[in-house]
């Protein structure tokens with residue numbers, strides 16, 4: 001909860017800057033979740049990025065093609081990772097790779113690869129829609145030797161347990177991404193209401209929705225949606241803090257906050273008209289920055305899938 | 321007074337002890353615990369009253385966000401959900417068709433003694449310092465059975481809340497004891513909505529003109545829940561010094577009433593009521609300290625939000641089962657994203673509605689400003705509840721359009737959430 005509140009406030013300032021801050025990323029969350037004690041002491045203070053996504057797969061993270069082959073007390077990594085947040089600036093990268101592609105998701109393990117390890121090439125992605133303060137990198141691995149002790153958690157391939165362990169990290173990180181969405185959306189709401197107030201709108205919650213101006217009604221609607229996203233996000237974090245299973249709620253928060261942030265920031269540009277569209281205001285920037293929050297850490301659709309499976313009691317084989 | 325409070329609780333218990341349906345529903349245990357803890361809580365309060373002021377409104381920092389219910393609230397919810405699913409749900413279809421609450425149900429509801437939660441301890445009820453959220457939970461739980469029946473059953477509780485909160489000590493002493501008496505509570509209907517298009521309930525068109533020791537009321541009220549059977553009406557009207565509430569004898573000269581059939585809420589006995597020069601004694605104007613007409617309206621709106629959450633939950637449960645059972649193209653329809661995502665969205669928005677409603681209620685009962693929260697809760701609930709109603713019918717296809725499954729009734733009832741401004745009160 002404390003982390004979440006911090007993230008909300010920082011993203012009221014800037015999402016890209018928060019993502020560029022050391023040691024707050026998904027890589028550190030993964031280390032915290034799966035590392036053994038020895039690894040925790042070694043990697044506890046490192047700043048780790050996370051590399052799951054590949055050119056050929058993103059949402060379907062079980063389909064990764066990067067491989068890790070044991071060779072003495074090293075693993076040899078080969079493959080291509082893209083869209084690694086802070087991939088260039090971080091001290092190391094947590095890389096998902098398969099020990100044996102025939103065994104599917106159970107064989108996927110994560111490796112801490114330190115920056116500058118021979119065989120690892122990092123290329124920064126320069127042009128994107130938003131969060132430009134955050135570096136996004138491609139990393140290719142070509143016979144990259146990583147100490148076997150850097151394999152996080154258990155090296156055995158446990159076909160029964162499979163994927164669940166790695167996926168659990170997301171129950172903690174999704175509310176944080178939802179919190180980013182809540183933060184940036186609030187910035188837009190506040191600025192839009194400031195500009196509209198100068199244009200004569202009154203936001204005093206006094207008149208029925210049908211009797212206020214369309215601009216006022218629109219902002220009220222956005223505010224209600226935003227409040228919904230905020231409370232759902234707080235709920236997911238509160239459950240995590242109280243050790244209640246929160247997989248469904250984490251996805252509910254991420255789904256709702258992700259789509260609300262896009263709707264709110266885009267509508268606020270519209271509400272402010274030409275002023276909102278111009279670069280003199282930050283409204284257009286927030287509308288660009290917010291979009292990624294409905295994409296990474298599981299897209300809107302992926303969150304809906306998770307929620308639907310939980311609500312309907314379906315497996316990933318039944319509801320694809 | 322301590323004896324009175326406990327005596328009252330015991331009389332609720334003994335009434336329940338004679339009823340047979342708690343056993344059938346296997347809820348007697350929670351009943352007894354509930355009533356017991358109700359009386360215990362009253363004891364605590366009564367004992368503490370001499371020494372101290374009410375409990376600190378601001379909890380420790382760690383508790384600022386806490387969604388857990390108290391034991392008492394949880395028991396209330398469990399008990400009323402059982403009642404809603406096992407008694408209200410099966411009765412709802414017929415109540416809708418006959419446009420009235422079945423007599424048997426009225427008796428069962430009397431045994432629940434819901435109005436006790438609206439009457440202060442001084443008058444022998446169970447309402448303590450913080451009641452708004454518990455009231456919302458009552459509404460939410462009942463509405464899982466049926467929206468319209470729940471609304472009808474909440475009328476006495478709403479009236480009691482209204483008199484307790486907005487009446488003077490004398491007014492409370494005069495009217496409230498009847499709500500916790502052995503006989504059925506009197507029907508006080510809240511007449512707030514007005515028929516004008518774009519009407520603003522905060523500016524009633526109904527006028528109250530002061531004439532000596534009386535007021536003269538003129539105007540028209542619409543969609544009054546239990547308006548026909550009511551012996552008294554709590555009427556909102558514009559007085560010289562601002563909007564006010566009047567307790568009007570329904571048999572007064574100048575009051576005319578007629579049934580007002582609508583799209584839904586059939587079991588509520590909606591009525592259109594005309595007031596022509598109705599003479600109301602001045603002391604029937606609710607004039608308690610801190611009278612706040614806006615807060616009165618907000619607590620009314622929140623009652624409908626809570627009902628919407630309950631019925632939304634019912635709809636989610638129903639479509640979940642249906643979509644898993646119904647086969648099309650060789651598999652359950654729930655295996656298709658077009659179907660499954662609609663169900664997921666119902667779950668998401670329902671939770672959002674609940675949290676906004678709870679939050680507004682929690683602020684209200686902590687004595688914090690809750691205008692904004694109530695406004696946003698109402699806005700969200702109005703929009704999402706209708707979407708849920710509509711999607712529930714859609715997910716059942718043509719079957720959803722027929723009256724056999726309850727979803728078309730929920731569709732009709734949920735349309736009211738955006739329309740009704742008053743009629744109930746948390």
Ligand SMILES: Cc1cc2nc3c(=O)[nH]c(=O)nc-3n(C[C@H](O)[C@H](O)[C@H](O)COP(=O)(O)OP(=O)(O)OC[C@H]3O[C@@H](n4cnc5c(N)ncnc54)[C@H](O)[C@@H]3O)c2cc1C
Pocket residue numbers: 026049050051052053056057058059060082083084085086128136292295296297298299300301302305320657
């Ligand atoms: C700026 C930025 C930073 C990022 N940072 C990281 C990072 O640090 N680490 C990392 O590993 N990744 C990162 N990503 C990658 C991101 O997580 C993926 O882009 C995202 O998960 C989606 O994967 P994809 O792009 O391959 O889209 P795809 O998986 O190809 O999806 C395309 C579309 O299809 C939909 N879709 C896919 N499968 C289904 C399904 N089963 N049902 C319904 N719809 C479906 C998706 O919702 C989406 O709309 C980042 C991306 C960007 C742009």
